[in-house]
Amino acid sequence: MSKTSHKLFDLRAKWLFLFVIILLFSGCKEKQENSVKEPVLKISPDNEGIIVPDGFGVMKVADSLGAPRHIAVNSNGGVYLKLRKPIDGEGIIYLEDQDGDGIADSKKGFADYGGTGIYLDNNYLYASSDEEIFRYKLNAEGEVTDTNSPDTLVTKLVSYRTHATKSFTMDGDGNIYVNIGAYSNACQETDRTLGSPGVMPCAILDSAGGIWQFRSDKFKQSYGEGKRYATGLRNVVGLDWNNQLNKLVVTQHGRDQLNTLYPDLYDTETSAKLPAETMYIINEGDDAGWPYIYYDQFQNKKILSPEYGGDGKKTAGENAIDPITTFPAHMAPNALLFYTGDMFPEEYKNGAFIAFHGSWNRAPEKQKGFLVAFVPFNDGKPSGEWQIFADGFAGIEEVSSPSEANHRPTGLAQGPDGSLYVSDDAGGTLFRIVYNKK
Incomplete structure (x- = not known):
């Protein structure tokens, strides 16, 4: 073999050796990477006592x-919560799960005001007090x-003791829709008083008892700058924008104390x-x-209200809109969410979840609610009866x-x-419900 052939053989051997080393290193690295396990969500063995359909699991985030x-919730999974009352000057809490197990391990707070409403878009966090939106x-x-x-x-x-919280949602076009709850049960001359007649016309409706629309790009707007988008709504704590319909949908708290105020009827x-x-689709x-x-x-x-001459049978409100679905009395629908995710089974897609806070005024009957319900939707309309999703x-x-x-959704x-x-303002807990696709 010539010297030139020897040199070529040695060079090829060196390249082959180097190639084998690279392959071995790559294999070890790949094996090492494959051995790193993905974070596992810490689903509660008993689902924190919450009853959910088969395949679903519940964890306590905080x-x-x-x-x-x-x-x-933002795109990174960070959770913003609006507190009804600030704690140590903090009315908004921000939670993060930094290790991916589903349990919050970081907590920060800010905003020295209480309230209910909170909303995220790609650029801003919006939050409400009982009088303002920031x-x-x-x-x-x-x-x-x-x-x-x-x-x-x-x-x-307007903010009085009754129905003071300002829930709101947005439509993606820069419009904010704010619930201004009626500061009355049924617009009596003396609220919640036996035999007190209803005020006709109800003066409350000039500044409350409806939905007002404002812009997200203007500062310090009030009634003069906004407009009354819809009226005749006693208190709408749950509201969401339905993107299939491109319309506002709301859940209303119905009136109280028919027997207390009108025991003869x-x-x-x-x-x-x-x-x-009731749940309504709202048009301007x-x-x-x-x-x-x-x-x-x-x-x-x-039915015509007894404050205005009703007897439980007389009908009225021919020009008033009809609900698209109804729920049992006094259960207090406090949040509405149209589900657009891909984790849950297909039957939940675009349907409505409702958080029911629970009743206080069904005595001597037992109280009801304290659950999350689901209403299936098709093409933006209810397609079946409501069902209990989480109880x-x-x-x-x-x-x-x-x-x-213990908990009130x-x-x-x-x-x-x-x-x-799902947040809970009785136990101060944040739950997370997931679906196991396996």
Whole structure:
């Protein structure tokens, strides 16, 4: 063999040796990478006592949070919670799960005001007090960096002790839809008083008892700058924008105390079962009829309120809109969420989840609610009866008083993975419901 051939052979041997070393190194690295396990969600063995359909699991993300109301989740899974009352000057809590097990291990707070409403878009966090709506700039990670200087978008809204919270949602086109709850049960001359007649016309409706629309790009708007989008809504704590319909959908708290105020017309059992809690599709200019009517889900009719001459049978409200679905009385629908995620089975896609806070005024009947319900939708309309999705929040079978309930669902949010978050303002807990696709 010539010297040249020897040199070529040695060179080829060296390259072959180097190639083998690279292959071995790559294999070891790949094996090492494959041995790194993905974070496993710490689903509770007993689902935290919550009853959910087969295939679903529940975990407790955090507790001891005070009274969290509505919630919002950013694209990284960070959770913002609005507290009804601030704790140590912090009315918004931000939770992060840094190791991916589903349990919050980082907690920060800001905003020295209480309230209910909170909302996220790609650029801002929005939050409400009982009189105002604020806007905070987000960074690329979906976090608020300047917590001390929010923009004030809406101000000087009516706020009395009754139905004071300002729930809101947005439509993607820069419009904010704000619930301004009626500061009355049924617009009596003397509220919640036996035999007191209803005010005609109800003066409350000039500044409350409806939905007002404002812009997200204007500062310090009030009634003059906004417009009354819909009226005749007693108190709408749950509201969401339905993207299939491109319309606002709301859930209303129905009136109370038919038997207490009109014992000659309604017995205690009837009063516990009437009127329905209602869900409406809202168009601009709609009137749902409060306080002049209520909806009787057994007669499937709009009934004239006794404060205005009704007897439980007389119908009225011919120009008022009808609900698209109804629920049992007094269960208090406190949050509405249209599910658009991919984690849950297909039958949940585009359907509505409702968080029911639970009743207080069904005595001597047992209280009801304290659950998350689901309404299937097709093409933006209900396609079936409502069903219980998650139950057992109360922790006891029969609830005589809401103070007995361990948990009272009040907020809903969808995570970036499609999981469902549920807040509870009785136990101060944040739950997360996931679906195991295996």
